[in-house]
Amino acid sequence: MRIPRMRFNQRMCLILCVSSLLLLLHLEPALCQNSSYCEGAPTCGECISLDPACAWCAQEGYSSSGAPRCNVLSNHTDAGCQDISNPEGSYTIIQEDPLGDAGSSPINKTVQVSPQIIDLTLRPGETQSVTLNIRPAEDYPLDLYFVMDLSYSMSDDLKNLRTLGGVLARELLKLSSDVTMGFGSFVDKVTLPFIFSNQDLLKLVCDTCDPGFGFRNNLPLSANLDKFSEKLLSATYSSSNTAPEGGLDGIMQIAVCKEKIGWREGARHFLVYSSDSSFHVAGDASLGQIFSPNDGECHLDPTSNEYSKANEQDFPSIGHLNEKIALANIYPIFAVLDTVVPVYTKLSKLIKGSTVGVLAADSNNIVGIIKNQYKAITSRIELVDTAPDGITVYYTAHCGPGDTQPGVSLCTGLSLGDIVSFDLEITATACFDDVSTQSFTVKPVGFEETLTITVEVLCSCDCENEQVSGSDICEGNGALVCGECECNPGWFGQDCQCSGDTGSDDVSQCTGPDSVTVCSGRGECLCGQCQCFPRQDVEEIVSGPFCQCDNFSCDRFEGELCGGSQRGKCVCDEKTWTSKCQCKKGYTGNACQCPDTNDSCMASTGLICNGFGDCVCGVCQCDPEESFRGPSCEECGICVGDCGLYRECVLCKVFDEGRLSPEECDKCGMIITVEKTLVLYNNTLVCETLLPNNCTVKYFYETLSNGTVHVHVQKETECQRRGGAGVSAVNVAIGIIIAILLIGLLIVLLLRLYIWYLDKKEWAEFEKERSKAKWDTSTNPIYKPSTTKHTNPMYGKTVLMHVEKPEKGE
Structure with a gap:
């Protein structure tokens, strides 16, 4: 059917x-x-x-x-x-005081960070998530220390600042009701070639200058703001020989001399640095025969309040300075002339929490700079941590409703009193050396309050502490630990049943299936089992039933076995009984040389290799037919601006065109806004690209304060704005080909017509000449007879002759 x-x-x-x-x-x-x-x-x-x-x-x-x-x-x-x-990790909150100002907080204390203390228990490779809430308090106490370059070139600035001291104090009281202010100054090291140490020589250069000095704490932080104005009025300038000044010496002493400067706990610490010159860095002091490194300790003389080691220690390094500033919870504000702004901008990128303001030529805008930078600093929260080796922290910022930024530890554009939160994914990547527990802190830059996290990494089992010595299961020759026998010295075997004295003539059980060598030549056959020879280095182990395996013959990456202890280790594969790398989470490859994700290839656009290449073993291999190169295929030497970086995302997000797949398009990390008409800013670079129909798309991009890229795209293409539909490149090519063919045919036709015209003209002339010819067909015109006949024309005619008569006398 x-x-x-x-x-x-x-x-x-x-x-x-x-x-x-x-x-x-x-x-x-x-x-x-x-x-x-x-x-x-x-x-x-x-x-x-x-x-x-x-x-x-x-x-x-x-x-x-x-x-x-x-x-x-x-x-x-x-x-x-x-x-x-199978121990599992745990998460315990030890202290979690709620956020709030001193008047509203249940503990009558300002709380800006919550929770405060957390205990974690993790296994290697395990991740625990912690949420940290932060609220910058309103009307929080403010400490502002003003340090100024008092070299001769700043003399005009000093005159103006003397009149602005009172104005600055009044403006700061608008920001906080609890303000302290201090004043310090710096010049340079008092030795050649930095400053003339001989006063007579100094007077020859500048007869109105005071003797030079390194750093001087003119006024510790004080709530008496009138003293600040008085100190500014009494300050005098000095002179130095070099353009860079010794400002970093001063910043170091301000950061480490907490008691002498007067920094308060429970206050925001601001350092305003004013100069018209660049700065000396570590190593420059060798010009003055000073070679001892900066020790990062306080050396303010109690009598003169000056830096007493200025001529004995080198300038601090930027990294050392950044560490001390972070420990002191200081926000540096560099108020400098526009000529040195690029130098201090680079310095600001290396010092967490610092900002740069452009100082007018006479410093009359210093009050505005401080106010603006104060608002800029308090409107951003950036987290830093002191996580030890073996612990990684991955941040996700929640800066507002719908504003979630994975991999970001910064929020900007905030107002005092706003609450933001960060998710911290804490992962133990390895066991700690010699200890099982370590603590570290997570804190916003410039805040004194921190989150303290204590992490215990589980690298041992409880059963390892419950061993049974002399167990019957181990024949009395070893201890039973976690179900297995740990044999006493000289004993071996699964149940410690064999000793070094036990021999066997039958070595067939000690020979591998693909070998004829007993115990692979790296052991002795005892009691029917291979007893592998120990290595002199206790970290190198020979193992396997036939001693064919070890932990030192695996592939190497960058000279280290299996890429190093952070990536993997060399183990014996019990299936193949060969040495192979056992990679830790996050790595793969025969030598654990490759990351198991494409994160290292992620471009700033959110695309893997920016969509212009392939990620191979954590490294981008850029498309050779494209112009983009670099670690993430974002660098374009022939491109104008970063137009090319965002081209493919614009095409796929707005016009469903381009080379990106739908999955890749979803990963575009920038904000794209479609606008009817582009509203351009000053010096805005307008980007253009073509659609397949040959229509032009216009867009421009801007980088927001939080680092996010915002792309503005014109809704209508140029074809639509002109009312046309656009012509595709294929149609244009076909049209050109047809036009070439038609022109060729037309030329051939014209040539043929011209030749036909010439032929016709010649034929007409031929017929005309032929019609005029009169030929005598009876006689051959070219025949010549053999005789010649001559006829006398006068034959038979009478000739009359007239003879004239001669004259007489002739």
Whole structure:
């Protein structure tokens, strides 16, 4: 009987669906049993350190069943293990005072960071998520220390600042009701070639200048703001020989001399640095025969309040200075002339929390700079941490409703009193050396309040502390630890049943299937088992049933075995009994040389290799046919601006065109706004690109204060704005080809017509000449007779001759 086609298809579909379901159910356990990453760990501690998915079976006699003791949890459960060691991480909040100002807080104290203390327990490779809430307090106490370059070139600025002291104090009181102000000054090291140490020489250069000095604390921070104005009025300038000044010496002393400067706890610390010149850095002091490095300690003389080690220690390095500024919770504001702004802008990028303001030639805008920079600094929150090696912190910023930024630890554009939060994903990548617990802090730049996180990394099992010495299971020759025997010296075997004195003439059990060498030549056959020779270096281990495996013959990356301890380690693969790299989470490859994600290839646009290349082993291989190069294929030497970076995202997001797939298009990380008409700013670079229909798209981009790129795209293409539909490049090419063919045919036709005209003209002339010819056809015109006849024309005619008569006398 013929089965109807539709019914047959339905039956086949049902059969296929059921078969697929049964196949998946059959394969799922096998997939779950892919535990090669866990297998091979000899102890419980090493097992749980491999990966959070690895667990240890401590049940006695379990290894005799052939199942590895280190395996994934589901495999142990399926195998019926009754004693599984699988410690899990934990998260405990120790202190969590709520956010609030001193008057509104339940503890009557200003709280800007919550929680304050957290304890974490992690296994290597495990991640715990912590949420940190931050609220910059309103009307928070303010400490402002003003340090000024008093070299001779700043004399005009000093005159103006003397009159602005009172104005500055009044403006700061508008920002906070609790203000302290201090004043310091610097010049340079008092030795050649920086400053003339001889006063007579100094007077020759500048007879009105005071003796030079390194740094002087003219006025510690004080709530008496009138004193600040008085100190400014009494300040005098000096002279130096070099254009860079010793300002970094002064900043270092301001940061480390907390008590002498007067920095208060529970206050925002601002340092205003004013200069018209660049600065000396570490190493410059060698010009003055000063070679001792800066020790980062306070050396303010109690009598003169001057830096007493100016001529004994080198200038501080920028990294050292950044560390001390962070510890003192100081916000530096560099108010400098426009000629040195580029130098201080680079310095600001290296010092967390610092900003740069352009100082007028006479410093009359210093009050405005301080107010503007204060608002700019308090409108941003940036987190920093002191996580030790073996701990990584990944940030996700929640700066406002709908404003979530993965991988970002900065929020900007805030107002005092706004609450922001950050998700911290804390991962233990390795065990700590010699200790199991370490603490570190996470804090906003410039804040005194911190989140303290104590992390315990689990690298050992509880059962390892419960060993049974002289266990009967171990024949009395070893200790039972986590279900396995640890044999006493001289004993070996699964149950410690063999000793060094036990011999065997039969070495067949000690020879591998593909070898004729007993114990691979790296051991001795005792009691029917290979006893591998120990290495002189205790860290190198020879193992395997035939001593064919070791932990030092794996591939190397950058000269280190398996890329180093942070990437992986060399283990014995119990399936193949060969040495191979066991990579840690985050790495892959035969030498753990490659990251297992494409994060290192991610461009600023959110695309892998910017959409112009492929990520191979964590490195971008840029498309050779494109103009983009660099680590993430973002550098274009022939491009104008960054138009090319955002071209593909604009095409796919707005016009559904371009080379990006829908998945890649979704990863475009910039904000794209479609506008009817582009509203351009000053010096805005307008980008243009073509659609496949040859229509022009216009757009421009800007970088927001939080680092996000905002692209503005004109809604209508140039074709639409002109009312045309646009002509595709293919149609243009076809039209050109047809036009060339038509022109060629026309030329050939014209040539043929011209030749025909010439032929016709010549034929007409020929016919005309032929019609005029009169030929005598009776005689051959070219015949010549053999005789010649001459006729006398006068023959037969009478000739009359007239003779004249001569004259007489002739």
